[in-house]
Amino acid sequence: MSDIALTRPVPVTTEPPLARYLLIGLAAVFVALFLFAPLVTVFVEALRQGWVGVIDALRLPDAQAAIRMTLTIAAIAVPLNATFGIAAAWAITKFDFRGKAFLITLIDLPFSVSPVVAGLMLVLLFGANSTLGGWLIANDMPIVFAFPGILLATLFVTFPFVAREIIPVMIEQGRTEEEAALTLGASGWRTFFTVTLPNIRWALLYGVLLCNARAMGEFGAVAVVSGKIRGETATMPTMVEMFYNEYLSVAAFTLAAVLAMLALLTLLLKSLLEWRHAELLAATRRH
């Protein structure tokens, strides 16, 4: 009897402490090993010659051109795909039409197509050997191996991010609120800005951030269409590879560190916004 009384009661709704610590420890080790360690390595390699090496690397014209290129590409690709994503999600969730399932599958296509194939498709479509590409090049409007090609490749691979984030939220919310707004006499645009947009804003933000991260980090598709012209058509990820291949590992890892910083900044921005608008966020989620 007394034996039983001395045993600490274990709540049946949770795991025993040992299992709990083991699981937490396992997760921590995993995160440290596969996420934290590689990230730290990037920064350690970049700082191998101290801050002087980093500053020298960032002063290389090729590095600066690559950073400018990547930021420009992201600044154009992200708003375009955000607009597209909202339009697609709106069409899919607010209307019934033939081929809706097909459209959803089509939006997912860039996820399933390998980036290399995406790049090669652009080369086949706009390269010198196609009719369209031949005409464009003859008229001094080259697409592949120039800025537009890199933009198109980035647009293609980041195509689904925003739409994919918004569609589930909009499906879950249904059409009742919009219908109410419309019956009360609001115009289409007003309904969108006062009813729909506030409801989807967090999903939209998350989609935009993911889209941005991928737009800046894309390598495969961009490498195929970039033509590797230094200072002209090199983005940050392709420049990292070029520097590495030229035994300029400090420059390569400095640029990689800048890329990582941009990604971390994106995440920080997301957390900050979530934290500041925690209540709003909770309210949206209650819907």
Added chain:
Amino acid sequence: MYHTIRIGGHSLAQGTFLRSLDDGRIEIDAGHARLSGHPVTPLHPSDAGRLRGALRKTLTGAYLRSGILTAVAAIGLTLTGTATLKAQDNVAILNVSYDPTREFYREYNTLFNAWWAAQGNAPVAVQQSHGGAGAQARAVIDGLPATVVTLALSADIDTISERTGLLPADWQTRLPHNSSPYTSTIVFLVREGNPRGIQDWDDLVADGVQVITPNPKTSGGARWNFLAAWAYAGRNGLDPAQFVGTLYRNVPVLDTGARGSTTTFTQRGVGDVLLAWENEAFLALASLGEDKFDIVVPSVSILAESPVALVDGNITSDAQRAAAEAYLQHLYSPEAQALATRHYYRAWDTSQAAAEDIARFPELELVTIADFGGWPVVQTEYFGEGGIFDQIYEE
């Protein structure tokens, strides 16, 4: 020719041009001192690139202010911007080259620009693109606007000529030495102390030896590797197909370019021996430490000619043609030849090369591509679709 440069924030200086520095600055002789600074009249008149850069900057700012519509308009602007600016007479050369020449051309471009300016010409902006030779040729065929190609073997340039007609079929007769200003050969790079005791080609087919070489389908260097091994087998009474087949069974990774293979071997630590361009092997020693690797010279190797050519079809102006032709011809000048020698290439004119640079090259028996019947024959027979390499690799 006088140049004006900007020193610090507001002061200017004038003097005769001495040389271009890597970061866009130039060095001038101002009479009392040598000064360096950014030229006031741009030395690199790649105005298209500069303006596009400025456009990009404004774009980014504008987008933040007025949103998506600006961004959409911006694409149009960039497209038309590229078009109108290209039409202007700015002398820029795009040199599409292969992997191991990166370091050489970085210095040669400075050398050429200094010499070109000294002749009283407007300076030229030389842009570089590097990759596996086969892949680079493919990119030129697909529309990469190369002004000059400097590739690993003539077959790559032949392919461009055949598929696009951008340059005549007899391009290789236009410059001396089969249009090859520098040559190299194939040697072995092994780990320090040569733990596997590799001395010659027959050591590469031993059980358990891992050989690193790129894919002959995409890499010019890899084709020279293949042919050198073939030549060794032929000279030593072995069945070449069988010998080379065994060798390729010892290859764990086939990279697309020579530099990829070098990285696999030196930085990722895969393999016992790297079949490398002689210049690439020396460069790896110089960049990564002489105490990590040794060069082993086999009894037989191949004279690897790396030709250069003007891509006539991509020339947009007479000024560009003149600059591009001079760019290629100046590769044969004693100074450029000395520079090539310093970058571990076997050049023709060693009159200005340093004695210790020349002394690095060991004597060895070199077969030539002519012994195989020339590149047009070799390309289809050995490396074409269903050719000898395909047959060997399928086994």
